[in-house]
Amino acid sequence: MRDKNIEVKFRSRFDKTKYDEVLTFLEKNAKDLGTDDKRVWFFVMPDKLLKVTHNTSKQTAKITLKLTKIGHGSSFEEIEFPINEDDVEKAIEVFTAIGHEYLVEPTILRHDFEYKGVELAIKYSKTWGYHMEFEVLINSKEREQEAEKKIRAVADELGIEIMSEEELLKFTRDVEATYVNPTNLPPIK
Numbered sequence: 001m002r003d004k005n006i007e008v009k010f011r012s013r014f015d016k017t018k019y020d021e022v023l024t025f026l027e028k029n030a031k032d033l034g035t036d037d038k039r040v041w042f043f044v045m046p047d048k049l050l051k052v053t054h055n056t057s058k059q060t061a062k063i064t065l066k067l068t069k070i071g072h073g074s075s076f077e078e079i080e081f082p083i084n085e086d087d088v089e090k091a092i093e094v095f096t097a098i099g100h101e102y103l104v105e106p107t108i109l110r111h112d113f114e115y116k117g118v119e120l121a122i123k124y125s126k127t128w129g130y131h132m133e134f135e136v137l138i139n140s141k142e143r144e145q146e147a148e149k150k151i152r153a154v155a156d157e158l159g160i161e162i163m164s165e166e167e168l169l170k171f172t173r174d175v176e177a178t179y180v181n182p183t184n185l186p187p188i189k
Contacts, residue, residue, distance in 0.1 A: 006077050007066075008147035010134045010162045012155065013171075019130040022158055023122055026113045030120065033112035040108060041092050043100040044176060050100065052083075052091045054188060061085045088188045103127075103179045118154045127175055132160060 014022075026032075037057040043050040049066040064080040083091060096102065108125040121133040134155060136147035155162050163171070 005080065006138045006141065006144075008136045008138060008144055008151065010148075010151050010155065011131060011168060012134075012160045012162055013129060013131045014160065016130055018160070019122065019124070022132065022160065023111070025158065026111075026115065026120065026122065030113035030115035033114055033119070036110040036112045036121065038105075038108045038110060040105045041095075041102045042105070043095050043102045045100065050095065052088055052095070054085065054088045059085055061088045061091075063091055085188070102181075103176065104181050106182050116150070116154055116157075118151050120154070127179065134162070 035057045036055065039054045039056055041052045043052075048068070049064075051064050051066075052061070053064065054061050061083045062080055063083055064078055067077045067079075092102065105125050105127055108123055110121050110123045113120045113122070117136065119135045119137075121135070123131050123133065125131075134151040136150055138144060138147050152162065
């Protein structure tokens with residue numbers, strides 16, 4: 001049996017000025033984990049998040065199933081495995097054929113950092129605008145409060161307000177209800 005992989009994750013949205021301020025701070029004070037740009041197909045499911053990710057920066061790909069949707073708690077058990085970059089289109093076809101509609105985020109500009117034990121992804125995408133994810137990976141629910149405390153301390157230090165569960169739920173529901181997939185996507189490779 002595999003070890004549990006549980007992400008404790010919080011999100012924040014902000015304007016370009018705050019984005020630039022936080023990015024400058026992280027470049028000076030955090031461990032730089034590099035550029036991590038992606039294209040992601042999010043498959044709409046009532047209680048889970050299934051996605052196919054093409055990491056355009058690293059020329060890799062993966063399939064991820066998060067056993068909780070955004071807006072339903074800050075911890076997400078996930079099952080994730082790499083696939084060949086050439087298999088992204090096939091994975092999308094499989095999930096579509098079994099009845100899952102998707103929302104594609106054609107470009108997520110992302111830069112990852114580690115600061116005080118928290119992984120930070122400072123990002124820009126069409127759907128979310130300027131935003132950040134704060135994440136600590138744990139292997140048991142008993143460590144969840146400790147991880148949340150660490151994340152909130154870093155967010156406070158950066159002057160960033162974490163989105164509430166209600167805000168996340170409303171935001172993701174609005175996106176799912178109104179998002180229109182772009183028609184002019186570049187090829188996978």
